[in-house]
Amino acid sequence: xxxxxxxxxxxxxxxxxxxxxxxxxxxxxxxxxxxxxxxxxxxxxxxxxxxxxxxxxxxxxxxxxxxxxxxxxxxxxxxxxxxxxxxxxxxxxxxxxxxxxxxxxxxxxxxxxxxxxxxxxxxxxxxxxxxxxxxxxxxxxxxxxxxxxxxxxxxxxxxxxxxxxxxxxxxxxxxxxxxxxxxxxxxxxxxxxxxxxxxxxxxxxxxxxxxxxxxxxxxxxxxxxxxxxxxxxxxxxxxxxxxxxxxxxxxxxxxxxxxxxxxxxxxxxxxxxx
Numbered sequence: 001x002x003x004x005x006x007x008x009x010x011x012x013x014x015x016x017x018x019x020x021x022x023x024x025x026x027x028x029x030x031x032x033x034x035x036x037x038x039x040x041x042x043x044x045x046x047x048x049x050x051x052x053x054x055x056x057x058x059x060x061x062x063x064x065x066x067x068x069x070x071x072x073x074x075x076x077x078x079x080x081x082x083x084x085x086x087x088x089x090x091x092x093x094x095x096x097x098x099x100x101x102x103x104x105x106x107x108x109x110x111x112x113x114x115x116x117x118x119x120x121x122x123x124x125x126x127x128x129x130x131x132x133x134x135x136x137x138x139x140x141x142x143x144x145x146x147x148x149x150x151x152x153x154x155x156x157x158x159x160x161x162x163x164x165x166x167x168x169x170x171x172x173x174x175x176x177x178x179x180x181x182x183x184x185x186x187x188x189x190x191x192x193x194x195x196x197x198x199x200x201x202x203x204x205x206x207x208x209x210x211x212x213x214x215x216x217x218x219x220x221x222x223x224x225x226x227x228x229x230x231x232x233x234x235x236x237x238x239x240x241x242x243x244x245x246x247x248x249x250x251x252x253x254x255x256x257x258x259x260x261x262x263x264x265x266x267x268x269x270x271x272x273x274x
Contacts, residue, residue, distance in 0.1 A: 005238065005239050005240060005241055006021040006022070006210075006213055006237055006238050006239075006240060006242075007021075007042060007238045007239055008021075009021075009042075009044070010219050010220070011181075011219075012072075012154060012181035012183075012219050012220065013153065013154055013179045013180045013181030013182065013219060014153055014178050014179060014180060014181070015102075015103070015131075015132045015153045015154060015181050017072050017102060017103075017131075017132070017181075018044075018072075019044060019045045019072050019181075019219065019220050020042055020043045020044050020045055020220070020238070021213055021219075021220060021221065021237070021238065022043055022045075022209065022220070022221055022222075022223055022234055022235070022237055022238060023043065023045035023046070023047050023074075023183070023220050023221070023222045023223065024038050024043050024045065024046060024047065024222075024223055024225065024231070024234070025047040025049050025050075025222055025223065025224040026046075026047070026048060026049070026051070026052070026053040026055055026056035027049055027050050027051035027053065027224055028224045028225060028226045029053070029055075029225075029226045029227065030055065030225040030226060030227060030228070030230070030231055031055050031227075031228070032055045032056075032058040032059045032062070034225070034227070034228045034231050035055065035056060035059035035231075036059050036062060036063065037228075037231075038231055038234075038235065039059070039063055039067070039071070041235050041238065042238055043234075043235070043238075044070050044071055044072050045072045045074065045220060046059070046060060046071060046072070046073050046074070047074045047076070047222055048060075048073060048074065048075045048076070048092060048095075048096060048101075049074070049075075049076040049105070049107075050076060050078075050107070052075075052092060052095060054095075057095045057096050057097075060073060060096045060097070060098065061096075061097050064096075064097070064098060068098075071102075072102045072103070073096065073098065073101050073102050073103070074101065074102060074103035074104075074105055074134070075089065075092040075093075075096075075101045075103070075104055075105070075130075076104075076105040076106075076107045076136070077089060077092075077104065077105070077106060077107060078107040078108060080113075080117070081117065082116050082117050082119070082120035083120075085106075085117065085120060085121060085124075086120060086124060089101070089104060089124055089129055089130065090129075093129065099128070099129075100128055100129055100130060100131060101129070101130050101131070102130075102131050102132065103130065103131065103132050103133070103134050103153075103154065104121065104124065104125075104130040104132075104133055104134065105134040105135065105136050105154075105156055106121070106133070106134070106135045106136065107136050108136060108137060108138060109135050109136065109137050109142070109146070110137050110138055110139040110142055111139075111142060112142070112145050112146075118151060121133060122151070132153035132154065133151065133152055133153050133154075134152055134153060134154035134155060134156055134180075134181070134183065135152045135154075135155055135156070136155070136156035136157075136185075137157075138158055140157075140158075140165060140166060140169040140170055141169060143155060143157070143169070143170045143173060144173055147173050147174065147175070147180065148173075152180055153180055153181065154180050154181035154182070154183060155170070155180050155181070155182060155183070156183040156184070156185060156222075157170050157182065157183070157184055157185070158184070158185055158186050159184040159185075159186075159187075159212055159215070159218070160184075160186055160187050160188065160189045160193060160208060160211065160212065160255070161189075161193055161203075161208065161211050161251040161252055161254060161255030161258075162189045162192070162193060162255040162256075162258045162259035163186070163189060163255075163259065164252070164255060166184075167215065171215065171217035174217060181219050181220070182217050182218050182219050182220070183219065183220045183221075183222060184212045184218050184220070184221050184222065185222045187205070187208040187209050187211070187212045187221055187222070187223070188203075188205050188208045189208075189258065189259070192258050192259075193208055193254065193255065193258055194208070195258070197254060197257055197258075200250070200253070200254055200257070201250070203251065203254060204233065205223070205230065205233045205234065206233050206234065206236045206237050206240065207243075207247075207251065208251075209221050209223065209234060209237045210237055210240055210242065210243050210247075211243060211248070211251045213237070213242070214242045214243045214248060221237075
């Protein structure tokens, strides 16, 4: 188990982008100044995602003139038609006052996108509107096709101590060469992993982020802070070591209690009785 911290940036798969191990999203309400402070502390991945809040747009306006080469700006679109995805990208770039985004994420793509749709997205890439293309899904089996297609430079996967089956269904599919980057979301399982469980020490958000980053396949973990205190909790991860074996077992035990699938119950019995 490595004793190094998560303060060093990492290459996001075949994109070549140097990204912080933690990313920051804007959907939940964190303010502009807090995002600028996050950048000062080393977080350079800004996710202009599901809710495109003005606070992040303002942070990008302030930072981009001096630090555009260091900033990695990701936009997400849930558009399902060729014409709408182009419009979605153009609107996002206008709000950010940028001529291009570093990453376009196709949100919740739980089936194979049409050839026409993919062709339109690739035209956006060829035109310089986006540098790299990523895809997100909730239905894990579809990642086999997404990865095999070779179209996507990164994937965005739901992964946490309660939803850990990406370890079996997604991560083993990654090629050893020319690997797409791996971004993970919902590390706290929408806060349910932070609830008090009788007889167990309560998890913190930083524990959940460290769980995600402890997997060797993961490049970056997203956070969605509501305020400065929650952002500080995410920033703590940058100076933290990976989880120990005992900590990983503790987190998997809580994950099994929070989301008791058959597989989790088998794991829970193993952790308790072995």
